Amino acid sequence: MENRGDKWEWPEELDALVAAPEHHRLLSENGYVRVIDTLIPPGEITKLHTHKWPASLYVISWSDFIRYDEDNNIVLDSRNLASTPVPASSLWSEALAPHSLKNIGDKDIHIISVEIKNTNGSA
Template sequence: MVADDPVVTNPDHYSILFENEFVRVLEYLDAPGDASRPHEHPNSVMITLTAFHRLLQSGDAEREVALPAGVATWLPAQRHSGTNTGETPTHTIFVELKGASAGTPGVSVLGPN
């Protein structure tokens, strides 16, 4: 588990769907205008179930992210908070890696690659 676990810092948005010694699978749900508190993600694969628009923030860095539904993308280890700036709910799945593959969250990376 990471220091600022999103399931702990944002229990109204994140829930655990599956977990073992290799991966943890999270579901994320929010509504337009909802914001998350700062949290960390290890190296992960994010699967978008709905299209979304978000403003991600980490320290002084900000990044607008817009992704269509049905995309699987790499999310490098990072610490951020986010706000749903779109007009639709966000529904995503995160497959978080554990162990040496988890990486170290940083500020230099923000959002999916």
């Protein structure tokens, strides 16, 4: 999902911090980045939400999950990934359209996301 911040098609009410605050906490924000702490305990499912900007993800802890789209269709089952991220590893994520995520494993999903708000180099 390509996004430059000015062409986002979903309402701000679906932003992760607004729509799913039980699982997303703002750590820092400026004109360039937004840093979010995501924590999803085993068995929990997030409310439908979006991630407006691409992000570098730092894995604190990992668990298997299923990501659903806004119509409750499965769009990703982490058990089908080619490799499983380990703690202290990092990943890249493009912006994410409306989705919910269910932790189907036995550990917390704990991720620090550094969302790249501005790709043109100015705040």
